[in-house]
């Protein structure tokens with residue numbers, strides 16, 4: 024943990040310890056405990072909003088679920104706080120899974136609508152299911168906080184809440200710095216690239232929803248025990264908006280931001296009481312001003328200032344990329360075989376019975392005029408399109424019908440025609456996302472930062488730095504990827520794909536938009552990759568590059584393979600000349616493939 028974060032945690036611990044000592048009346052302490060409960064919700068919600076990039080406006084519904092579950096189990100079944108809290112966590116967690124399901128189909132504003140609907144349904148059920156929830160009257164006489172039969176004093180309960188918040192902030196911070204945090208951010212920033220690197224977006228989003236739901240559920244139980252009374256009007260849509268605001272105001276994705284946001288939004292109404300009828304106006308106006316001045320939230324904006332002062336990457340030991348990649352690749356040089364692939368889009372046949380074989384360890388170029396079906400071919404073999412007919416396999420393993428992330432895990436990595444980087448992550452983090460399929464530690468190990476987890480992370484980081492050196496980007500490790508010049512972004516995409524330790528690398532027009540010097544560097548890089556024993560399938564328009572690096576060239580025209588041979592043979596093939604120039608006899612000179 025960096026010193027700055029250590030200081031932050033120290034400050035948090037100091038504040039949490041000092042407050043009960045300093046507060047001289049029960050009202051003050053109770054208000055602070057309310058803040059702690061809201062902060063717990065905000066920190067959990069931050070995983071969903073800040074890391075996974077998903078907006079939920081139904082958090083009050085999960086808070087209510089936890090509250091009612093806690094209250095009902097405590098009043099009817101006699102559960103103590105631990106039993107009630109655990110039950111609430113399980114119930115809310117299950118609803119978290121349920122809420123995550125729509126993300127398979129909807130996102131953004133549509134997802135927000137789904138979560139709003141969920142919140143409203145919970146509110147209505149709380150009102151209508153009178154026999155269970157007490158209807159509008161709610162549930163009264165919830166026992167005071169107790170653990171294993173021991174009744175907790177006000178201060179002891181404060182301790183439970185303070186420790187819960189502290190541990191949760193630490194857990195969320197650790198999660199953010201683990202493969203799960205990086206995975207969530209990667210999926211949020213480019214789902215396509217994340218899938219191509221073997222990440223399962225559905226699983227990751229479900230994890231984020233479950234974390235946000237479980238924390239809201241537990242906070243709900245804490246609230247029920249604090250208040251000893253709950254009713255539906257405590258959990259309204261306005262509260263969901265308030266929870267969302269806590270995260271955004273404090274700084275989404277930051278460690279302490281949601282706590283600060285929760286503090287401000289708990290205490291602001293108190294401070295503004297003297298404005299009487301203008302209270303709501305002042306509340307809204309203040310929020311507007313803060314968000315206008317600090318659009319990334321309070322901690323987000325401070326964090327941006329700090330990011331320029333981070334250490335250089337060279338300080339971290341690197342694992343030589345050549346040894347890492349070559350060792351594993353030489354064991355399994357890959358052969359890709361595609362048989363009679365046909366892809367139709369409605370009435371248009373983009374690929375028609377196209378067959379291709381990339382021999383183990385070769386550089387195989389796939390060329391053809393614009394619209395010939397090259398991108399369709401690689402989108403199909405990387406699992407982004409389903410073939411209408413035909414099959415393809417990697418070293419005998421049938422890949423047809425597999426999801427893109429499963430194909431990536433089978434050893435096929437790719438780059439994109441229009442680069443698909445995780446723009447707001449650093450160059451190093453981008454490459455680490457590429458390498459994280461090889462990490463084995465679980466969610467619990469992430470949260471606890473176990474020694475085994477840290478060991479795996481160090482290896483992953485060292486390998487990533489080695490790969491950055493391999494492509495000449497070691498000096499940019501801590502830059503945000505979106506700030507790299509275009510040529511370097513292309514190199515980063517290659518480093519990231521290599522980090523997945525692929526057996527077959529698909530390069531989709533890697534020379535597009537590069538300068539002559541950059542294309543020369545790319546040529547050398549492709550040679551070095553091939554020398555490591557990694558098979559390469561290269562889609563390119565740049566003829567000099569193809570001639571220089573390809574062992575075999577396959578030509579597509581109108582979705583059909585019209586030639587597949589050595590570069591020289593293909594250049595002289597009349598069918599290829601005809602495909603490019605519309606006539607086979609017009610020239611006997613080698614074909615110049617237009618860029």
Ligand SMILES: Nc1ncnc2c1ncn2[C@@H]1O[C@H](COP(=O)(O)OP(=O)(O)OP(=O)(O)O)[C@@H](O)[C@H]1O
Pocket residue numbers: 368371372373391392393394395396397398399400
């Ligand atoms: N998702 C899609 N939906 C409908 N049609 C598509 C889709 N993707 C590609 N096509 C069509 O399939 C045909 C082949 O396109 P594709 O992009 O594979 O060609 P390409 O050889 O990669 O071309 P370019 O060199 O211009 O990138 C084109 O007619 C294109 O319009």
